[in-house]
Amino acid sequence: MRMYDIIMKKRNGGDLTKEEINFFIEGYTKGEIPDYQVSALMMAIYFKKMNTRETAELTQAMVESGEIMDLRSIHGIKVDKHSTGGVGDTTTLIVGPIVAAAGVPVAKMSGRGLGHTGGTIDKLESFAGFQVDIPIEKFIGNVNEIGIALAGQTANLAPADKKLYALRDVTATVDNLSLIAGSIMSKKIASGADAIVLDVKTGSGAFMKTEDDSFALARAMVDIGTHTKRNTIAVVTDMDQPLGYAIGNALEVKEAIDVLNGKGPEDLRELCLTLASQMLVLGEKAETDADARVILEEIIESGKGLQKFADFVEAQGGDPEWVKNPNLLPTAKTEIPVLARQSGVVESIEAESVGIAALLLGAGRETKASEIDLAVGILLKKKIGDPVEAGEALAVLHVNDEAKVEEATARLLKAYGIAESADAPKLIKGIVRSNETIKL
Ligand code: URA
Ligand code: CA
Numbered sequence: 001m002r003m004y005d006i007i008m009k010k011r012n013g014g015d016l017t018k019e020e021i022n023f024f025i026e027g028y029t030k031g032e033i034p035d036y037q038v039s040a041l042m043m044a045i046y047f048k049k050m051n052t053r054e055t056a057e058l059t060q061a062m063v064e065s066g067e068i069m070d071l072r073s074i075h076g077i078k079v080d081k082h083s084t085g086g087v088g089d090t091t092t093l094i095v096g097p098i099v100a101a102a103g104v105p106v107a108k109m110s111g112r113g114l115g116h117t118g119g120t121i122d123k124l125e126s127f128a129g130f131q132v133d134i135p136i137e138k139f140i141g142n143v144n145e146i147g148i149a150l151a152g153q154t155a156n157l158a159p160a161d162k163k164l165y166a167l168r169d170v171t172a173t174v175d176n177l178s179l180i181a182g183s184i185m186s187k188k189i190a191s192g193a194d195a196i197v198l199d200v201k202t203g204s205g206a207f208m209k210t211e212d213d214s215f216a217l218a219r220a221m222v223d224i225g226t227h228t229k230r231n232t233i234a235v236v237t238d239m240d241q242p243l244g245y246a247i248g249n250a251l252e253v254k255e256a257i258d259v260l261n262g263k264g265p266e267d268l269r270e271l272c273l274t275l276a277s278q279m280l281v282l283g284e285k286a287e288t289d290a291d292a293r294v295i296l297e298e299i300i301e302s303g304k305g306l307q308k309f310a311d312f313v314e315a316q317g318g319d320p321e322w323v324k325n326p327n328l329l330p331t332a333k334t335e336i337p338v339l340a341r342q343s344g345v346v347e348s349i350e351a352e353s354v355g356i357a358a359l360l361l362g363a364g365r366e367t368k369a370s371e372i373d374l375a376v377g378i379l380l381k382k383k384i385g386d387p388v389e390a391g392e393a394l395a396v397l398h399v400n401d402e403a404k405v406e407e408a409t410a411r412l413l414k415a416y417g418i419a420e421s422a423d424a425p426k427l428i429k430g431i432v433r434s435n436e437t438i439k440l
Pocket of ligand 1: 174179181184
């Protein structure tokens, strides 16, 4: 087999066979096929696309390019959740414990934040002593004992995807549905998931800006799940503004604890209940979404979800007392309000700019090596649809180092669009299952 022939076949609009896909993924992972040939193939795929079968076979080849987590010794159906990325998205910290409390094992691999998006691992490190580098035996043991464990991604998970993603990033070939869907799903499958619930974001702060593109990505990922025998459901949700009010590590942990206490922002609670309900259905702990919701609401009201979160924090080296008393979490020295310049109704909040403002304050990493300040960030006071008077606070900056306050304030003011009237956006846009697409 020759790489040249594979490139030409795709360039001319042909469908690649499983053998051809395995050949280039294996060869590229081993360093036997050069970047320039794979770049040409990526561009051919970008223009000529891949069908559902090719996409699933590409995904499976990337899964098999490295280590596959063996979680068979965990009892029950392992249901993973993945969000396509957002700002202030704290759902894992809430969904994990409530799903675990309902009896679905949560064995989660997570990442750190880079750029304007946050990472679950960074947020959890707000608990002094929290360990993410735990041995696999302890990871599995914790899931079997308390129902939940979280670890950083191992280096050798889907290495073909790592190489391809880096190459696509510099060759203008990232935004092809098959390539994005395969990239995301390969990491979930290699992490050992039996079933997957996807939160596909849509809007100004998301990877996919339009609803049509977001539903198409959701469909591509669900189809991969069907082909690889992983029951997969995708929920398409709004990212036209940050989720909840908190952006920043410890601030988001406190917000998650609020939700586990039966309080917290309505949008964050609603999204968590929606995603967790799907996980209960896939994990066979509830027949329908509605049954699942009843179970999950009881778990929150009774405090079982909060207790599960405390057990989880303790099992990985944090102090569970901090869950009961979140004031013990890192807190910034100063709070500086950002005041509205004009009166009206909030019409838009550019999530990416809010994320960058939080990054400027030290809540995120500019490069992989940057240190982050867990205490700092932003608490929004106004969301889309809220009336505001000139001079009223739109948001409050939580600050330790005042050097970048001016720049962060300017960013935040620019992020807010104020109009005469506006309505809050619908949070849940629809749901995609193997056999149906429901637009709400
Ligand atoms: N996220 C991924 O992991 N891969 C992509 O290709 C795009 C977004
Ligand atoms: Ca938030």
